[in-house]
Amino acid sequence: MDHDTVLADEWIGRTVTIIACTDPSWVGRTGTIIDETKNTFLIDTGDGRRRIAKHTATFQITDHNQTRNINGSLLRHRPEERIKRLR
Numbered sequence: 033m034d035h036d037t038v039l040a041d042e043w044i045g046r047t048v049t050i051i052a053c054t055d056p057s058w059v060g061r062t063g064t065i066i067d068e069t070k071n072t073f074l075i076d077t078g079d080g081r082r083r084i085a086k087h088t089a090t091f092q093i094t095d096h097n098q099t100r101n102i103n104g105s106l107l108r109h110r111p112e113e114r115i116k117r118l119r
Contacts (some may be wrong), residue, residue, distance in 0.1 A: 053088055
């Protein structure tokens with residue numbers, strides 16, 4: 033799966049790990065994305081739900097047995113706009 037396909041896919045339900053963030057307390061956290069807005073993800077981390085600004089973090093996902101690192105700035109669109117725009 034290429035980079036553009038991963039960006040255009042649905043992100044709700046995916047498990048992500050934050051590998052870089054402007055807030056160091058986020059680095060290394062893993063959780064499932066349960067909601068998405070234009071600028072944020074709501075992530076269930078197992079110890080609660082946390083909202084993180086997309087542009088502040090780099091997310092690691094595993095997709096089709098491949099690990100990818102995605103800069104959150106590339107995801108700063110409404111989900112429906114991002115999917116339409118990149119397909």
